[in-house]
Amino acid sequence: MNDLDIAKSVPPHPIRLITQKLGLPEEKIEPYGKFKAKLDLDLIQEEKVQQSKLILVTAITPTPAGEGKTTVTIGLSDALNDLGKNSIAVIREPSLGPVFGLKGGAAGGGWSQVIPMEDINLHFTGDFHAIEKSNNLLAALLDNAIQSKVKNLQIDARSILWKRAMDMNDRSLRNIVCGLGGKSGGVPRETGFQITAASEVMAILCMSKDLEDLKNRFAKIYLGDRLDGSPVFASDLNAQGAMATLMKEAIKPNIVQTLGHHPALIHGGPFANIAQGTNSILATKMGMSLGEYAVTEAGFGSDLGAEKFFNIKCREAGISPKATVLVATIRALKYHGSKPLTDLETEDLEALEKGLPNLEHHLESLKKFEIPVVVAINVFKSDTEAEKKLLIDFCKKLNVPVALSEGWEKGGSGCLDLAKLVIQEAENCNRSFKPTYELEDSVVDKIKKVSQKVYGASEIILSPKAQNQLKKIERLGYQKLPICIAKTQKSISDQEKLIGRPQGFQITIREFEFAAGAGFLIPMAGEILRMPGLPAKPAAESMDISGSGEISGLF
Numbered sequence: 001m002n003d004l005d006i007a008k009s010v011p012p013h014p015i016r017l018i019t020q021k022l023g024l025p026e027e028k029i030e031p032y033g034k035f036k037a038k039l040d041l042d043l044i045q046e047e048k049v050q051q052s053k054l055i056l057v058t059a060i061t062p063t064p065a066g067e068g069k070t071t072v073t074i075g076l077s078d079a080l081n082d083l084g085k086n087s088i089a090v091i092r093e094p095s096l097g098p099v100f101g102l103k104g105g106a107a108g109g110g111w112s113q114v115i116p117m118e119d120i121n122l123h124f125t126g127d128f129h130a131i132e133k134s135n136n137l138l139a140a141l142l143d144n145a146i147q148s149k150v151k152n153l154q155i156d157a158r159s160i161l162w163k164r165a166m167d168m169n170d171r172s173l174r175n176i177v178c179g180l181g182g183k184s185g186g187v188p189r190e191t192g193f194q195i196t197a198a199s200e201v202m203a204i205l206c207m208s209k210d211l212e213d214l215k216n217r218f219a220k221i222y223l224g225d226r227l228d229g230s231p232v233f234a235s236d237l238n239a240q241g242a243m244a245t246l247m248k249e250a251i252k253p254n255i256v257q258t259l260g261h262h263p264a265l266i267h268g269g270p271f272a273n274i275a276q277g278t279n280s281i282l283a284t285k286m287g288m289s290l291g292e293y294a295v296t297e298a299g300f301g302s303d304l305g306a307e308k309f310f311n312i313k314c315r316e317a318g319i320s321p322k323a324t325v326l327v328a329t330i331r332a333l334k335y336h337g338s339k340p341l342t343d344l345e346t347e348d349l350e351a352l353e354k355g356l357p358n359l360e361h362h363l364e365s366l367k368k369f370e371i372p373v374v375v376a377i378n379v380f381k382s383d384t385e386a387e388k389k390l391l392i393d394f395c396k397k398l399n400v401p402v403a404l405s406e407g408w409e410k411g412g413s414g415c416l417d418l419a420k421l422v423i424q425e426a427e428n429c430n431r432s433f434k435p436t437y438e439l440e441d442s443v444v445d446k447i448k449k450v451s452q453k454v455y456g457a458s459e460i461i462l463s464p465k466a467q468n469q470l471k472k473i474e475r476l477g478y479q480k481l482p483i484c485i486a487k488t489q490k491s492i493s494d495q496e497k498l499i500g501r502p503q504g505f506q507i508t509i510r511e512f513e514f515a516a517g518a519g520f521l522i523p524m525a526g527e528i529l530r531m532p533g534l535p536a537k538p539a540a541e542s543m544d545i546s547g548s549g550e551i552s553g554l555f
Contacts, residue, residue, distance in 0.1 A: 003109050003555040007117035010259045018257045022088075022290050030252070032125045035116045038252040039265075041210060041282065045289045052288035053426045054319060057297040057376075058306040059327040060362050061492055061499070063341060064102060067329045068109060068378040068408070069297045069305075072415070075112035075407020076325065076376070077295040078260040079419035082412045088291035089114070089258060092279045093128065093269040094121050095197040097169040097532055099554075100540040110408030112415075114256050114264045118551050127205075127267070128167045128196050130250035134218075134243040135165040135201045141237045142223055143179065147186050155232055157189040159224040161513070163530075167196035171533030194530035198274045201243070203518035206268040206280040207316060211251055215244035221517040222476070231476060234517070253283040260412050263290070272304040273489045274528055276520075281317045288319070293426075300489035302326060302362045307454045310369050310433050312482045312520055320433045322426035323372045325418070327405070328359050330383045330391060336500040345382035352387055356394055357501035361492060363400060365454045370434045372425035376405040376418050401425065439480050443473060446483045447523055451507040455492050461508045466523070469512045478514060478521055486513075487525035494525035 001009070012035045019029050019037065028040040057073045073089055080087035091114070094106035099121050107113050107120045114120055123129070142162055146155050166173065173193035179186035196202060200221060208214040219235035226232055234240055253267040267283035270276050278284075278298040287294035298305030298313075306324065314320055330352060331344040337354030359375070366373050375395050377388065388404065395402035401421045406414030437449040444462070451457040462470070473479055485507075490496035493505045513522040534540075543553035 003113060004117060004552070006110060007113050007115050007259070010115065012115045012257060013261050015255065015257070018261065018263050019255065022263060024290075033119075036119060036125060036254060036256050038125060038249065039255055039286060041252060043289060044282065044285045049285050049288040049319065052291060053293045053322040054284070054288055055293060055295045055323050055325060055422055055426060056306065056309060056321040057295065057325045057327060058302040058309070058366075059299050060332055060359050061301040061303070061336065062299070062489065063332050063335050063344070064490075067327050067332050069299045069327050070106065071109040071112045071407055072325065072327050072376050072378055072405050073295050073297040074108040074114060074258050074264065075405060075412055075415040076419055076422065077264070077293070078112065078258050078262055078407075078412025079415035080293050080295070080423070081260065081262045082416065083419055083423070085293050085423065086291050087262070087293035087295060088287040089262070089264040090279055090283050090287040090294050090296040091264065091266055092297070093124060093266050095128070095195065095269055096122070096167045097195050097197070100534075100543070101169045101532065101538055102535045111259055111411035112407035113259050114266065115259060116256070118554060120256065120266060121554055124266070125249075125254050127250040127254070128269070130246050131199065131201045131205060132165050132167055132196045134246040135196070135199045137243055137246065138162060138221065138234055138237070138239050139164045141239050143186050145237055153232065153236060154226045154228065156225050156227045157187050160189065160191065162221070162223045163191055164193050165196045165199040165201070166193050169195065169532045169534045171531065174529070174531045192531065195532060197269050197271050198530040200515050200518055202268065202270050203275045203515055205247065205251065206270055206276065206278065207313075207518050208251065209281060211244060211248065214247060214251055215240045217517040217519070218243045219517075222514045251282065253280065253286045272298065272300050272308065274486045274522070274530055276308045276312050276484055277305040278309050278313055281313060284319065285317065301492070302366055303454050303492050304487070304489055306366060306369075307436065307450060308484055311435050311437065311450075312484060314433060315435060315482065316519065321371050322429040323374060323422050324366055324369070325374050325376050325422065326362055326366060327376050327378050328391070329378050329380065330387045331380055333359060333391070338499070347384045347387060349386060349390055352390055355500060358492070358499075359394075360398070361456060361501045363398065365456070368434070368436070368453055370431060372429050373400060374418070374421045374425055375400055375402040377402065379404050379406045379409070439482060443470060443479055443483065443521065447485065447507070447509060450483065450485060455507060456501070456503070457493065457507045458504045459506050461506050463508065463510045465511050466509045473512065473514075473521065476514070476516075478516060482520045483523055484515065484520040485523050485525055486528045488528070
């Protein structure tokens, strides 16, 4: 059976039964149909947040198909519940672009999934649509202000940074010309689209603490410049009130259930290669308020997801994990040992051994945050006993706790050994994480510290454009913001073909983007696309729906 078949084989419980397990009053629940609901923000209680044990799940450098962080997150949370711990999984919402593109569904896998799987992977509760509409409302107000003779803000159309958003992979919209059609069509200018998960509105949603904070962050969005060089913000267009109005429901976390009928929160979905790569602060704090354990994920690999989770999200939210789970797969390690993607299912101990330095690097960089690390070997059917033994022995040699994670095949029962290790580490952790840099550090020093301590780079290079933008960062007063480096997820470095554990490489920052509303700077390393394209064979080609409404091919 594939993921969709498995998801359909388990009848979901009414969502009210799931919320009753958590003792939630009915007036705090807003049902969206029978099996999903939104939760009131006042269920978040800071006192309980500080008492809860937050567990972060991240991964080694992944193959294009991913290594199963979400599957491990869900399986681990179910296992913790099976061991008598009140645990809640807290994960990101899938983006329609990847769902119909390369990966297909993104709600876990096998017997470690969240349901209703079809709803979660498609329109869910409309959060992405609200984000998209809020983003595009600001774009419309901006073009209207450029055109207006009544309220002329002297905006330099050539300087506009704000783009429109759409939750689909559509490379044809990356670069466009808008405003055609004569005087009534607006002022012609170059612009483009970005995928919704890459928009600053998404990042802002995931960084906000309440609706008022969301509105204030919207007001701070930097749009471009006036003709005299002074900055233009969303507040200059009085856009923040209308944008926040569109988000009044989207700001509330969503609750669903796992196949084991345990609670799971799903909210927000920024990518990690171009944004902070983790669900909303609100959802994480909601999970910590309602559960003894809250298990969340951040990715792609730990060099992106975990670094940003600690240095951006945890710092802003005032939270710290009690343990980090590093997901490794035998197939990914063989890939990092130079085995072709098309041949990862055949046993190859030599390739596996050659790929182990990638795992070792992620372990070393994670330990610098001073939070206990457990390795979860996400098991695939093609893994052989000899390969599993080699990997387990390697972790034991490094004195790192390790367990097989068989959540795909067995659900929570396949993650019990992992859960026991996590409990042991979490209950003995009495410290907070150590950040990679201080906010008072210069922007260049922040980039150097992440590049050297997390990526293992020898040095950084700033392009002339980036060096010039540093002056603007100082002028705008953004130098004390945290950094969110955008780079490829396919390598620890900024060059996707450098797999394994590259040595002696440089990180090149070609330019900066300003996410002033979200509260961070984005140094751009390498060529990162904010609007992906579809692969040669999109997942959409395998999807269908019958006349009775039965969906197939969503996996």
